[in-house]
Amino acid sequence: MAPPSEATMELGRAVWNYRCYFCHGYSGDAKTLATSYLNPKPRNFQETRAEEMPHERVMSAVRHGVPNTAMKGFTGILNDQEMEAVSQFLRQEFLVSRAKNTRYHTKEAGWPDHEQRYAKAFPFARGDIAIDTPWDKLSAEQQEGMRMFRTSCITCHDHGKVNDPGKAWESRPVSFPRDAYCSSCHQDVPRSEPKGVSHPQRPATHTFAERDGSVPVRSPTRPEAQVASNYVIHDKPPVLVNASAQELQGEKLFHRNCAFCHAGDGTSKGWIGSFLEPHPRDLTDPQQMKGMTKERLVRSINEGLPNTSMPAWKSVLSPAEIDALAAYIHKAFHPVQGMAAAPAARR
Numbered sequence: 001m002a003p004p005s006e007a008t009m010e011l012g013r014a015v016w017n018y019r020c021y022f023c024h025g026y027s028g029d030a031k032t033l034a035t036s037y038l039n040p041k042p043r044n045f046q047e048t049r050a051e052e053m054p055h056e057r058v059m060s061a062v063r064h065g066v067p068n069t070a071m072k073g074f075t076g077i078l079n080d081q082e083m084e085a086v087s088q089f090l091r092q093e094f095l096v097s098r099a100k101n102t103r104y105h106t107k108e109a110g111w112p113d114h115e116q117r118y119a120k121a122f123p124f125a126r127g128d129i130a131i132d133t134p135w136d137k138l139s140a141e142q143q144e145g146m147r148m149f150r151t152s153c154i155t156c157h158d159h160g161k162v163n164d165p166g167k168a169w170e171s172r173p174v175s176f177p178r179d180a181y182c183s184s185c186h187q188d189v190p191r192s193e194p195k196g197v198s199h200p201q202r203p204a205t206h207t208f209a210e211r212d213g214s215v216p217v218r219s220p221t222r223p224e225a226q227v228a229s230n231y232v233i234h235d236k237p238p239v240l241v242n243a244s245a246q247e248l249q250g251e252k253l254f255h256r257n258c259a260f261c262h263a264g265d266g267t268s269k270g271w272i273g274s275f276l277e278p279h280p281r282d283l284t285d286p287q288q289m290k291g292m293t294k295e296r297l298v299r300s301i302n303e304g305l306p307n308t309s310m311p312a313w314k315s316v317l318s319p320a321e322i323d324a325l326a327a328y329i330h331k332a333f334h335p336v337q338g339m340a341a342a343p344a345a346r347r
Contacts, residue, residue: 001055004088012089013101015082020090022275023070027101028094033156038070045094053095058087076307077277118152120145125153127161235264238332250328253321261309266333276309283333294338297326 023034028045035041062083065073074083093099105114120141123129138146237255263270266283273280282288301322304312330336
């Protein structure tokens with residue numbers, strides 16, 4: 001097969017960098033956060049021989065997915081030209097050329113001066129130094145790099161490398177990156193907006209990050225308002241008033257299992273929700289929740305929704321837990337028809 005044209009490669013690269021990187025990595029090596037919790041793990045194309053993945057096999061996986069894995073089919077999401085381009089790009093870039101693909105941490109992607117500003121964190125992101133290395137075994141510069149990694153890099157790079165994996169670092173997944181802009185809410189707003197311009201939907205609480213290249217690094221000494229991440233606003237759950245015991249149970253279950261895609265505030269405008277297509281349901285949107293009944297909501301949670309990323313939870317959560325989730329959604333985000341009023345417990 002002849003090498004793909006430059007136009008095909010660039011189209012394939014654009015599709016890969018938007019649709020595929022979260023699981024397979026920008027360079028196809030599957031060194032991603034998703035790899036740490038998926039089983040079986042995404043394929044590492046940098047360690048796959050080209051003859052193992054002929055074009056026809058790649059195209060089949062892109063079109064139809066791979067059974068019993070997290071690899072979903074993209075028919076109906078990508079058109080034929082895009083599927084052809086990303087398949088050819090994958091083979092040429094990773095299987096044939098063993099290339100490293102496009103750099104992600106660029107000024108255009110919200111990372112001005114990344115190579116200089118975050119250099120001390122690189123050893124932890126690359127896995128050169130384990131992040132559970134005893135503090136007193138690190139030099140002063142490495143300690144600074146450790147702080148930077150934990151506050152600015154860990155969301156996407158996760159463990160990096162650890163000597164003892166131990167338990168999960170967080171009991172609840174964080175669904176936002178520490179980047180410098182919020183594309184889920186205002187993709188149509190130019191990034192040249194002046195510093196401090198209000199978020200169009202939440203003017204009282206949410207502003208754009210600094211645009212002058214001086215986005216502050218997250219650190220324990222900086223207040224939350226200065227953090228260079230606007231997705232954090234969507235990770236904050238609503239405050240419940242007079243919640244029942246069932247609703248409080250549903251709150252815990254939602255933030256352990258559902259917030260990663262639907263966001264903590266139920267809007268699905270977190271980092272992960274913005275990459276899934278179709279996007280997860282905005283549980284706060286009257287139009288998307290129009291006609292929602294308890295029966296329909298419970299069935300959706302139980303059985304999942306075909307042709308979406310909504311999985312079936314019936315083998316993970318008990319019927320009582322799914323009822324609690326429905327009760328929480330009714331209480332916190334949008335009224336659900338058929339939900340009976342529950343006696344208040346506390347809060």
